[in-house]
Amino acid sequence: MFDVYVNERNGLLIVERGCPVPEKERGSWRKKRSVRSVSDRIRADIRVVGFHRRNLATRPASIVKAGVTS
Template identity: 50%
Template sequence: MSGKNDLLVIRRGLPIPSNLGGNWRKRKRTVRSVSEEIREDVEKRGYHWRKLASQIR
């Protein structure tokens, strides 16, 4: 499921959800703010996932 241009956002310290599997690269980044859409997804599902390639166009 994880591709080179996919984005997965999870809360700090939580493992990658098992239903997303795949080979996710872990990048430690300090984020000061996120969009309301991402914040709501993380609160409801525990993660936010999207394909970045479709967002660029």
């Protein structure tokens, strides 16, 4: 099992369940959920480094689905 944390800058942090947030990743993380399985890439990162961190993609404000008018 793994714990998933997010921060206000769309960061994603995944650690093994029960492990604290790594010292160098301290900040305002809030726990989002627990998950049972993760991808092989994330599992490898957690095995080597102890955590997996990335920024979530955000949708630019300029991309807005425009309505079609006739």
